[in-house]
Amino acid sequence: MVERISNYLLDHFLYKGENVEGNEREIMLFGVTRIVEDVPKYLFVFIVSLFFNILPKVGIVMLITVLYKSVVGGAHARTNIECFIYTSLYFFLPVIIGMFLNIPIIYLYIISVIIFIYSLYVIYVHVPADTEEIPILNKSKRKNYKIKALILITLIYILTLLLSKYNVEYTKIILSTIFFINFFTSKFMYKILRCKHSYESDEFKEYFNVNKE
Numbered sequence: 001m002v003e004r005i006s007n008y009l010l011d012h013f014l015y016k017g018e019n020v021e022g023n024e025r026e027i028m029l030f031g032v033t034r035i036v037e038d039v040p041k042y043l044f045v046f047i048v049s050l051f052f053n054i055l056p057k058v059g060i061v062m063l064i065t066v067l068y069k070s071v072v073g074g075a076h077a078r079t080n081i082e083c084f085i086y087t088s089l090y091f092f093l094p095v096i097i098g099m100f101l102n103i104p105i106i107y108l109y110i111i112s113v114i115i116f117i118y119s120l121y122v123i124y125v126h127v128p129a130d131t132e133e134i135p136i137l138n139k140s141k142r143k144n145y146k147i148k149a150l151i152l153i154t155l156i157y158i159l160t161l162l163l164s165k166y167n168v169e170y171t172k173i174i175l176s177t178i179f180f181i182n183f184f185t186s187k188f189m190y191k192i193l194r195c196k197h198s199y200e201s202d203e204f205k206e207y208f209n210v211n212k213e
Contacts, residue, residue, distance in 0.1 A: 037080055041087045048092070057095045057173055064177045068156060071148045072122070073129035073136075074184030075195040082193070090180055098173035105164070108171065112160060115179050119153045122182040129185035135198030137207040153178070 049055040077083035103111070128145035130136040136145065156178065164171040183189060190197070199208040 037083065041084050044084070045088065045091050048088075054095050054099075057098060057170070058091055060170055060173050061091050061094050061177045064156065064174055065181070068149070068152050068178065069181045071145050071152065072127050072181055072185060073131075073145075074181065075129070075189045075193040076131055076133070078194050086193075094173045094176035094180065097176045098169045098171075101172065103168075103172065105168065108164065108168065108175075109161075112157070112164075112171075112175055115175050115182075116153065116157045119157075119178060119182055120150075122185050123149045123153065126185040130198050132196045132198055132201035132204065135201070135204050135207075137198060137204060 045058060046055075049058040077086050123146055127149045128136045128142055136142055156174065160171055160174050163174070189195075198204045
């Protein structure tokens with residue numbers, strides 16, 4: 001169904017009256033397919049957030065995702081159903097933790113330090129955590145992702161410490177979101193979601209066997 005909708009949109013709107021084949025069509029079709037797949041998930045998240053009056057809290061999760069996950073990467077679900085489930089959990093669990101998990105402020109500071117150290121480990125070892133569907137092969141580009149992730153996590157961590165004095169609930173949401181983003185870069189999640197890094201794919205191994213700039 002998703003593939004048919006994506007092809008229809010490509011042929012009747014983006015490429016209306018044009019006959020485009022080959023790599024260009026494959027790239028465009030991939031992008032359109034991702035959008036078609038994402039619309040129901042994010043619409044569901046939006047409606048549930050409105051219904052339970054938690055839209056600002058979910059918005060915090062979205063903001064951290066845009067800022068941090070965009071450079072960190074991580075494993076992706078292989079099917080639409082899996083993706084729908086994991087996306088829902090990803091956006092709602094940090095909010096649930098922030099609202100209902102009571103943590104003394106001193107322990108919250110300790111947890112924040114642990115998550116920051118874990119983030120540094122993830123950035124050093126895994127970032128950018130790409131996939132064989134969306135590989136990041138250029139050595140300089142991979143290094144830039146690490147640098148950006150390091151700058152972002154430092155800024156987010158500092159802002160989180162400042163925020164903890166005024167809004168503990170939002171602090172817990174931010175820390176939980178960062179943890180989940182980091183966790184999705186782990187070998188465990190790649191195995192659970194049946195993903196491969198680009199360097200694990202036979203198609204791209206040659207890029208990691210030589211120095212490419």
